[in-house]
Amino acid sequence: MKINPYGSIHSYYQSSAQNVQSKASGHEKKDSVEISSKxxxxxxxxxxxxxxxxxxxxQQKIDNGTYEIDERAVVEKLYEFWNGR
Structure with missing residues (x-):
């Protein structure tokens, strides 16, 4: 008689234990960045x-605190970008 037809707790425990072991052994992947020649x-x-x-x-306006963002222009540029206009 199956109580849990969606998988067993034992298999879940084994997979999570393997993840912990791989991280503890130092074999985890590291992020890297590659800059193209262009x-x-x-x-x-x-x-x-x-x-x-x-x-x-x-830069001077930002430093002085006088730089103001034109929200409408930002939205228009985003709209043009996402809609290919």
Missing amino acids: ALEMQEEPVPTEREKRIQEL
């Missing part, structure tokens, strides 16, 4: 002076 090339390129000026202006 991204490395982009890092090497100099920033145009116009863009550098804009970045400095924005």
